[in-house]
Amino acid sequence: MAKQSMIKGASKPIPEPVLRRLPVYYQYLRKLNLESPREYISCAKIAEDLNNLAIQVRKDMEFTGAQGRPKVGYRVTELLKAIEIFLGWDNTTEAYLVGAGNLGFALLGYQGFKDYGLNIIAAFDSSADKIGREVYGKKILPVKKLPDMIRRTGIKIGILTAPASCAQELADAMLGAGIKAIWNFAPVKISVPAGIIVQHENLASSLAVLSKRLALLLAER
Amino acid sequence: MAKQSMIKGASKPIPEPVLRRLPVYYQYLRKLNLESPREYISCAKIAEDLNNLAIQVRKDMEFTGAQGRPKVGYRVTELLKAIEIFLGWDNTTEAYLVGAGNLGFALLGYQGFKDYGLNIIAAFDSSADKIGREVYGKKILPVKKLPDMIRRTGIKIGILTAPASCAQELADAMLGAGIKAIWNFAPVKISVPAGIIVQHENLASSLAVLSKRLALLLAER
Structure with missing residues (x-):
């Protein structure tokens, strides 16, 4: 029961629901990489597969600093890396x-x-x-x-x-x-x-x- | 990752955070009953012990239909029973x-x-x-x-x-x-x-x- 649902201290406060969703995107992208690898992925595709809204996926990804390209979306490897770094998973x-x-x-x-x-x-x-x-x-x-x-x-x-x-x-x-x-x-x-x-x-x-x-x-x- | 955070179908939709807090109140009241039993308890006391806001405790308890009394608060046994029934914990x-x-x-x-x-x-x-x-x-x-x-x-x-x-x-x-x-x-x-x-x-x-x-x-x- 977190009374405070905004994680403060960063340049931009990170809402807890965003932090909870990022690992779900990460797990999804890793699974996709194993099962049907692709170079690019759009927010719409992620949203569809995860039963989410594309606009929410886009906003969540903005926190990580990942850069998407118009029409094609994010490079999957870059997106995985951005989430990893953002969550501190690159450091053990x-x-x-x-x-x-x-x-x-x-x-x-x-x-x-x-x-x-x-x-x-x-x-x-x-x-x-x-x-x-x-x-x-x-x-x-x-x-x-x-x-x-x-x-x-x-x-x-x-x-x-x-x-x-x-x-x-x-x-x-x-x-x-x-x-x-x-x-x-x-x-x-x-x-x-x-x-x-x-x-x-x-x-x-x-x-x-x-x-x-x-x-x-x-x-x- | 619940996209929909309101649990619908009841007379009044129940927000998921309320459902998540009620068991915490329940565990707290049970522990209190064992360690320092008392007949009545106020929202202010619950809120203080659980690092919460009294107004939130009061609103959460309203969902269960528990009736508090001015100045003294809820009868602990009644409050426990109301949460149990509300959460369906009285039926296995x-x-x-x-x-x-x-x-x-x-x-x-x-x-x-x-x-x-x-x-x-x-x-x-x-x-x-x-x-x-x-x-x-x-x-x-x-x-x-x-x-x-x-x-x-x-x-x-x-x-x-x-x-x-x-x-x-x-x-x-x-x-x-x-x-x-x-x-x-x-x-x-x-x-x-x-x-x-x-x-x-x-x-x-x-x-x-x-x-x-x-x-x-x-x-x-």
Whole structure:
């Protein structure tokens, strides 16, 4: 629940919906490149394939600085590069994952992150039967080493996949050691001081939207 | 990427952001009930604790039909009940999960779904070493039985946690057998006919927002 939906600090504020759509264009263009490569693509074509409006695609692309040509559109490789640079995906950011349960394992194994410039370099857990294991090439380390490792490596992103009951405590430990952004998958809201970024993935919120839409759809019949 | 952000069909259209906030209020009120129970709560208090605006909380609650009292606010138990009924969480909806990898396991084990009226009754996979196993009390069945099971049970929600490469094929199989809503966790966009609900959980989009905010935060210093 982002109260503030404009991402400020850049020359031009970037609305959050634009940031959410750019990766969708990116995934679409990469898939197109693999399946039916073409040199140029128009906003109208992207819009049609993604069930979107051409004018919105054009406005979104303007943020990245990509230059289209009249009649032909964008060069696909240039557009991909522009989105990559705009989203910072050309530079890899390193992150730690805290809580090596099933969801933690799933994120450790998620192949997509590499393409999006995110590299999870290790996971932390408190359970003795997990510590020392390697999952998808990432080591699981004891959680008591977490603050030290954050300080030593200067890593700024923490991915929190711990149970609700210890989420706040782990968040506090991360922030105390220098983490600046927490991607929170724990099913609980965490409190952080001003100036810290938290992004909460709330499955309950998504489910609420899905089930309300389904209820309305079924009621219409 | 919901092009249409108003959920229509009800007497009053419900904006998607409202639907996304209601579960957050619900989780907050439940936690409050456990940790420091109180009979009444005001919008101002909720707003303060959740870093929101009181007027927004009040408007959101209006959708549920909950009745507050001047000066004291809402009775907590009534407010919880009103949100539950509004979101349909008082009736359990059954769902199938397709793709019993790590993410599938994580969702099968997610305790929260029960509170939100979602019951995953079985999982499907094609891998011989998974079929027949039980995960968190849910059976893993062979994916070739999926269409038959959907027809027999009349289940309307499918949770797709399969790899990108077979996501579309599995979605088609589900829809052909009568599924009306797909909660798509596969890292690829799927195509569905009109009248079918798809909710795509796109980790890349969330990551884009998080990393852009972090980049701006670090640049400010």
